[in-house]
Amino acid sequence: xxxxxxxxxxxxxxxxxxxxxxxxxxxxxxxxxxxxxxxxxxxxxxxxxxxxxxxxxxxxxxxxxxxxxxxxxxxxxxxxxxxxxxxxxxxxxxxxxxxxxxxxxxxxxxxxxxxxxxxxxxxxxxxxxxxxxxxxxxxxxxxxxxxxxxxxxxxxxxxxxxxxxxxxxxxxxxxxxxxxxxxxxxxxxxxxxxxxxxxxxxxxxxxxxxxxxxxxxxxxx
Numbered sequence: 245x246x247x248x249x250x251x252x253x254x255x256x257x258x259x260x261x262x263x264x265x266x267x268x269x270x271x272x273x274x275x276x277x278x279x280x281x282x283x284x285x286x287x288x289x290x291x292x293x294x295x296x297x298x299x300x301x302x303x304x305x306x307x308x309x310x311x312x313x314x315x316x317x318x319x320x321x322x323x324x325x326x327x328x329x330x331x332x333x334x335x336x337x338x339x340x341x342x343x344x345x346x347x348x349x350x351x352x353x354x355x356x357x358x359x360x361x362x363x364x365x366x367x368x369x370x371x372x373x374x375x376x377x378x379x380x381x382x383x384x385x386x387x388x389x390x391x392x393x394x395x396x397x398x399x400x401x402x403x404x405x406x407x408x409x410x411x412x413x414x415x416x417x418x419x420x421x422x423x424x425x426x427x428x429x430x431x432x433x434x435x436x437x438x439x440x441x442x443x444x445x446x447x448x449x450x451x452x453x454x455x456x457x458x459x460x461x462x463x464x465x
Contacts, residue, residue, distance in 0.1 A: 258418055263360055267353040278347055281312055281339070288335045289313050294348055299365035302385045307357040309365060310348040314339050343432050349388050361421040362387030363409035373454050374406070381409035384416065389428040391420075402454065 271278075285293045294310050301307040314336025318326045325331070339345040352358040358365070365386035374381075391412040392405040400408075412420075 255417065259359060259416075259421065260356070262418065262421070263353050266360060267350045271350050271354070274347060277344070281344060281347065284335055285312055285339075288333050289316055298368055299386070300368055300371055300382060301357050301365065302382060304371055304379075304382050306368060307352065307355075307365075309358075310351055312339055312345040312348060314345050346388055353388070357385070359385040359387045361390055361412075361416070361424045363390050363406075363412065364393065370454050377410060378406040380413055381406055383413050389424060391424060394424055394427040394431060 282293055293313060295313045296308050296310055298306045299309045314333070315328065315331040316333070318331050320326055336345075349358060353360060362385050363381040371379075390409065392400060392408040395408060396405070
């Protein structure tokens with residue numbers, strides 16, 4: 245077997261093993277928090293408690309991402325979703341700022357659809373808009389956090405974010421993943437680069453000609 249291929253398989257095996265161990269540990273450790281959030285979302289935002297949406301995984305293969313809902317599905321008389329500012333709730337804002345809405349993605353990690361670290365999975369309809377270079381962000385599993393997320397998160401233009409995603413694809417390692425996870429924890433507690441106005445932020449950072457979409461639960465975060 246080619247040395248580079250063997251090395252790549254070894255890296256993938258370590259990454260997957262680390263993902264499983266950490267995901268099961270956090271799922272057990274945070275189960276009281278998980279249940280508390282579940283009941284608060286149910287009371288304040290309503291059902292369904294979880295937001296599910298098809299996203300592109302490794303090689304663009306679709307999978308169903310799961311998050312805690314932070315907004316209602318309220319619609320106007322024309323049947324169109326109301327603006328984000330009218331649908332998000334105070335507890336939803338708190339979940340976003342602390343990234344707690346991402347907790348259910350631990351299930352995606354356990355299923356092998358996501359990794360702890362990797363490019364964030366965006367929308368399926370964006371796939372046709374990527375250049376061949378940017379499309380390489382799908383050469384690895386998408387992540388809960390990533391190299392781009394610790395370098396600006398919501399405030400980073402898409403072109404720079406995609407470039408950082410491809411850089412990660414070419415350089416990822418166990419030590420780099422550990423570094424990203426540690427830095428992510430620090431940024432979550434400092435609440436750095438987290439925007440609540442997703443619709444306005446989307447238009448500010450969309451420098452790649454991606455299509456306008458109705459903002460749901462973190463379409464581009």
